[in-house]
Amino acid sequence: MCAIVGVYGAEKASTVAYYSLFAMQHRGQEGTGISVANGKSISVYKKLGMVADVFSQDTLNHLEGTCAVGHNRYSTAGKDSKGDVQPVFAKYKLGEISIVHNGNLVNKMEVRNKLIDRGAIFQTDMDTENIIHLIAKSEKDSLVDRIKDMLTKIEGAFCLAIQSRKKMFVIRDRFGIRPLSLGKFKTGGYMVASETCAFDLAGAEFVRDVKPGEMLIFEEGKEPQSEMVYKNVDFHPCAFEYIYFARPDSDIDGKNVYETRLETGRKLAQETPAEVDLVLPVPDSGVAAAKGFADELGVPFEMGIVRNHYVGRTFIEPTQEVRDLKVKMKLSPIKHMIEGKRVAIIDDSLVRGTTSKQIVRMLLDAGAKEVHMRIAAPEIKYPCRYGIDTPTKDELISANNTVEEIRKKIGAASLGFLSIEGLKESLGKERNYSMVSFDGHYFAGGNADSPSCGDS
Ligand code: AMP
Numbered sequence: 001m002c003a004i005v006g007v008y009g010a011e012k013a014s015t016v017a018y019y020s021l022f023a024m025q026h027r028g029q030e031g032t033g034i035s036v037a038n039g040k041s042i043s044v045y046k047k048l049g050m051v052a053d054v055f056s057q058d059t060l061n062h063l064e065g066t067c068a069v070g071h072n073r074y075s076t077a078g079k080d081s082k083g084d085v086q087p088v089f090a091k092y093k094l095g096e097i098s099i100v101h102n103g104n105l106v107n108k109m110e111v112r113n114k115l116i117d118r119g120a121i122f123q124t125d126m127d128t129e130n131i132i133h134l135i136a137k138s139e140k141d142s143l144v145d146r147i148k149d150m151l152t153k154i155e156g157a158f159c160l161a162i163q164s165r166k167k168m169f170v171i172r173d174r175f176g177i178r179p180l181s182l183g184k185f186k187t188g189g190y191m192v193a194s195e196t197c198a199f200d201l202a203g204a205e206f207v208r209d210v211k212p213g214e215m216l217i218f219e220e221g222k223e224p225q226s227e228m229v230y231k232n233v234d235f236h237p238c239a240f241e242y243i244y245f246a247r248p249d250s251d252i253d254g255k256n257v258y259e260t261r262l263e264t265g266r267k268l269a270q271e272t273p274a275e276v277d278l279v280l281p282v283p284d285s286g287v288a289a290a291k292g293f294a295d296e297l298g299v300p301f302e303m304g305i306v307r308n309h310y311v312g313r314t315f316i317e318p319t320q321e322v323r324d325l326k327v328k329m330k331l332s333p334i335k336h337m338i339e340g341k342r343v344a345i346i347d348d349s350l351v352r353g354t355t356s357k358q359i360v361r362m363l364l365d366a367g368a369k370e371v372h373m374r375i376a377a378p379e380i381k382y383p384c385r386y387g388i389d390t391p392t393k394d395e396l397i398s399a400n401n402t403v404e405e406i407r408k409k410i411g412a413a414s415l416g417f418l419s420i421e422g423l424k425e426s427l428g429k430e431r432n433y434s435m436v437s438f439d440g441h442y443f444a445g446g447n448a449d450s451p452s453c454g455d456s
Contacts, residue, residue, distance in 0.1 A: 001074035001245060001389055003027035004100040004180075005198060006161030007067065008168045008218035009189035014063035016191065017070035020198035022051045026247055027102075027194060028074035031085035035098040037165050038065035039220075042096045046071075046085040066189070067168050067218070069161040071100040074389060083124045087163075092136035094143055096165055101128040102194055103157035103178045103387045106446035111153060130154065135162075144169065144217065151229055155445045157238075157386035159210075161192060168218040174230035175444050176212025177238050177386045177434050179252040182224070183207055190224055192216070195250040209253050236443055239423060239433040240388045243377045244348045248288055255428070258288050263426040264376040264418055265292025265346065272416025273297060274344045274372040282347040282359060283307040283331070289376030290346035299344070304337045305359070327358040339367035342413075349377040350406070350417070351390060353397035357410040364411070373412040378420045378438040379403070385446030390437055393448055 003024035007013040017034045032054050033046025043063055047054045051072065071086035087098040105111070108127040115133050116122070122129050134150035135143070143164055157177035162169040170192045172180045183191045183204030191204050199206055210216060213230035237253050238245075248258035265288065279301045281290030287303075294301035308330055343363060350356055356373055363371045379398035383390045393399045397406055398417075407415035418426075420438050427433050436442055 001027055001387060002102040003072040003194040003198075004102045004159055004161050004192075005068075005070045005194070006100070006163070006168055006170055006192045006218075007069075007189070007202075008191070008224075009066055009220070010185055010187070010191070011066060011189075012060075013066050013068035014060045016202045016204075017068040018051065018055050018060055019201045020191065020193050021070050021072050023198045023201040024072055024193065024195055024247075025051055027245070028072035030075035031073040032071065033085050033087050034063060034068055034070040035087040035089060035163060036063040036065035037067040037096075037098070037163050039166055042089060042098050042163065042165060044087055044089045044098060046087065048085060067163055069098055069100045069163045069168070071102075084126050086126070086128060088124075088126065088128045088132050090132050090136060092132075094146075094164070097132065097135065097143070098163045099128055099132055100161050101126075101131065102159045102180075103173065104385060104446075105130060105154050105158065106156035106385055106444065106450070107154065108156075131160070143167070147171070147215070148229055157444060159194065166220065170210060170216040170218070171229065172210045172212055172214055173444075174213040174233045175236045175386075175434070176233075176253070177236055177444065179237065179241055179246065179250075180210040181206060181208070181251075182210055182216065190218060195246055195252070197247045197250045200249070206251070234443065236432050236434040238386065238388065239427060239435050240349075240384065240437060242427060243423075244285060245388065253431075260426060261288030261348070261376065262292035262295075264348075264423065265289035265294075266296040267292075267422040267426050268346070268374055268376050268416065268418045269293045269296035271419055271422050272374060272414075274374065274414060274416070275342065276344040276370070276372055277341040278302055278304065278338070278343045280304040280338075280343055280345050280363075282345060282355065285349075286345075286347040286376065289348055293344065293346050293374060293376070302337060304334050304343070305345075305362075306332050306334065308332070327355055328362075331359065331362065333362055333366040335366045338363060340369055342370040342372070343368050344372045344374055346374045346376060348375070349380060350375045350397060351380055352395055353406060353410055356412070360411045370413040371411075372414045373407075373410060373416075375415075375417045377418055378423055378435075379417050380437045382437055382440040382448045384437045385442060385450060386434060386436065386444060388437065
């Protein structure tokens with residue numbers, strides 16, 4: 001998961017990066033950091049915590065320079081990752097370098113073990129450290145050639161912003177799995193960000209998406225130079241960004257996230273309608289899909305469950321007891337709206353089944369006559385190895401149960417999922433989306449049984 005930002009040729013680049021990371025806080029809440037280059041050296045500030053807590057005006061003032069790269073880190077369940085905050089900075093033969101990375105390298109352990117055999121030492125568990133080592137150990141003369149050399153050795157999903165003292169290099173992997181867009185400031189200068197919602201807050205205009213397999217080079221006094229660094233481009237943007245992960249006001253590869261979610265809701269209603277009096281979303285993740293579902297059926301849509309915004313997401317908590325409690329802390333029904341009604345409750349995805357079970361019980365306790373659960377995504381049967389934090393196969397409820405078995409477990413009157421075909425239609429058939437969680441097609445390496453390499 002995670003978010004990255006890169007800013008070039010902007011006054012107060014650290015402040016621009018700060019606002020961008022703030023806008024992309026949903027992509028990772030564990031830790032955050034910014035590094036700034038001023039032509040002579042790079043300074044880094046990074047810490048565990050949320051963007052607004054980690055940075056103060058004073059810290060940003062001390063990060064002086066016109067080029068900044070920044071990162072928000074998503075926590076991987078149960079992991080002690082105090083040192084795993086980015087950017088990753090190093091001094092090496094050609095000077096100083098700082099890297100931020102969103103995605104997962106599927107050959108992380110293989111590369112790491114080879115580097116360790118050759119005497120490399122690692123300070124963190126992050127696959128991003130492989131990248132910095134590969135650049136430092138490359139025998140090419142220039143940084144750009146070292147980066148290209150490094151790219152021949154890593155596989156998987158990655159969006160990278162690499163900063164030297166004077167330049168910035170931005171790369172999106174050849175599958176274009178994770179999103180990355182380019183924006184421009186009115187005053188000159190450019191930025192790249194994982195999501196376009198960052199541009200709005202940072203005051204940049206969207207220019208275009210970074211192409212899969214493209215490297216952008218930012219250099220003083222020049223327009224960004226584009227080079228295709230892969231010949232075998234095989235575009236597979238991540239379907240889960242649209243379903244769950246990205247902010248609804250972001251556009252990814254030319255498609256608005258909210259619109260796409262509305263469409264999944266409409267399709268869901270066509271595929272598995274329900275005879276109900278009321279359609280409710282699981283807030284906030286199911287809101288757009290529920291609106292689409294309700295519109296399609298012509299049934300009233302209500303925000304019948306209230307969300308307490310002051311607790312974190314439930315999914316990331318390690319034990320089942322804590323997860324159960326957190327759902328209750330987070331969501332609460334408006335009883336008089338629900339009493340005696342047949343309700344459809346819509347969520348964007350079902351992972352372990354924790355949220356759905358709790359919500360069905362909550363709605364029945366609030367007096368609902370029938371509760372019909374609908375999920376605006378297909379069944380998640382496989383772990384993602386390309387940067388979405390889905391658990392092992394054993395924990396995925398749909399990998400181990402039929403729809404009817406799940407329905408019984410969550411206690412709903414009926415349960416329906418969007419079909420894979422329905423999702424493809426909602427996203428548009430002009431592209432092959434990455435759907436590994438649903439179809440197990442690991443096109444970029446890795447597989448369901450490989451250990452999770454969800455690090456960056
Ligand atoms: P679960 O309760 O385990 O079935 O998880 C489903 C809920 O978690 C849904 O409300 C989703 O919006 C949310 N969700 C789905 N995927 C993820 C993820 N990778 N990280 C965090 N939350 C997620």
